[in-house]
Amino acid sequence: MASDGARKQFWKRSNSKVPGSIQHVYGAQHPPFNPLLHGTLPRPGPRLPASPLKAKRVSTFQEFESSTSDAWDAGEDDDELLAMAAESLNSAVVMETANRVLRNHSQRREQHPLRGAPGPQAEPPSLSSGDLRLVKSISESHTACPADPASETAPLQRSQSLPHSATVALSGASPDQGVLSSAAFSEREASRLDKFRQLLAGPNTDLEELRKLSWSGIPKPVRPMTWKLLSGYLPANVDRRPATLQRKQKEYFAFIEHYYDSRNDEVHQDTYRQIHIDIPRMSPEALVLQPKVTEIFERILFIWAIRHPASGYVQGINDLVTPFFVVFICEYIDDDDDSAVAVSSVPEEALRNVEADTYWCMSKLLDGIQDNYTFAQPGIQMKVKMLEELVSRIDEQVHRHLEQHEVKYLQFAFRWMNNLLMREVPLRCTIRLWDTYQSEPEGFSHFHLYVCAAFLVRWRKEILEERDFQELLLFLQSLPTSHWGDADVSLLLAEAYRLKFAFADAPNHYKK
Incomplete structure (x- = not known):
């Protein structure tokens, strides 16, 4: 835990204009409030035992501002097989299929050691080090918490099967072939583009089919029209x-x-x-x-x-x-x-x-x-609280580590919710994320929560290695994503969907 003297020195530095320092919150126009204290957010059930090191709850805007910082300145065949599984098998079988796809990444990592820092992904289906670290971090988090109901061995009590859209994303992020040739990849992309064009050219576009097809990414030539349809701006009828x-x-x-x-x-x-x-x-x-x-x-x-x-x-x-x-x-x-x-x-x-x-x-x-964005920004307050509860269930070790070093979720996740991770990843990744957000029911308001949870756990190893409040917070506010591409986003979205499948409409998962 940071001493009082160290924290005072840190906040003094954070308020200065030194490059790389932590700055005041940018985006909090109104005094944030605690939804639980104000009775606007129903309690999710018995709370987890509080850590003896947990800092006191932030209840005033002055406390929030003094403790919160900001870094705003700072293969096709595989698709079809998984689609068949989504349409005909029960949820347990489908989830096992999805988990097997994710485990394949981990197995490849043991067979092919990393060769230094990756550059931009020329062929998104190939496996990046970012993908490997995410799979490894997820695997470690579930191993560390065997009682976690979201673990791969825990039975899921939901009758909903994995949609075709999610299985496409999973297979796209982790194909059976480790590396596809550029010719094969181009052929696959040309086939997907043709599917989009056929769907958009019909007299009445089937929006549900368009959402399923868009979940795993939208080709650039048809993205403008697809976004206008998925957002509800344009009608499905082509003549109108x-x-x-x-x-x-x-x-x-x-x-x-x-x-x-x-x-x-x-x-x-x-x-x-x-x-x-x-x-x-x-x-x-x-x-x-x-x-x-x-x-x-x-x-x-x-x-x-x-x-x-x-x-x-x-x-x-x-x-x-x-x-x-x-x-x-x-x-x-x-x-x-x-x-x-x-x-x-x-x-x-x-x-x-x-x-x-x-x-x-x-x-x-x-x-x-x-x-x-309304007074006191209750939507963000609620989502940050839900993120904290969710992370405490999927990776208790990371959650406890943040608590022990007095890092509050509001200090880094406020910005994640306020601008939908746009400041955390390159613009090309944001556009790819929004392909899926517009395909998901309540993608920007609901699915985004699970993306943020998967995004945080993605950095599990790096978070646990940081033993200093200042360095931990600076890392969370300036994550190394500049090299990210479609493959990284696809795997992030696949893990977010898995979390949604395990936790959405299952409030008992939040209880011990």
């Missing part, structure tokens, strides 16, 4: 889409004409000023520092804030614009680097369409998680 697009785009620019000049009014000056300050802080810098992009983002965020007075603008919402904007503008730009998109060559009319589409799709997303 052009009229809907025209109407919604016209409606958005009517909002601009009616409301945007009011940004200079005294009542809205604080909101607009905060938006103007936050946009240059966004990532990637190569995108948001372009003048045209800055203007577009300012308009989108200001109009959204004016039309949603229950929350208004809260720091963190600004990041949620970027993935939609990048995906939609790539319809007009042939550039594989999503973080370096140049908009100067895009026609003005196309930019207007991208802006309107981005606004409406972002609004659809925020409709499902708006309680994250």
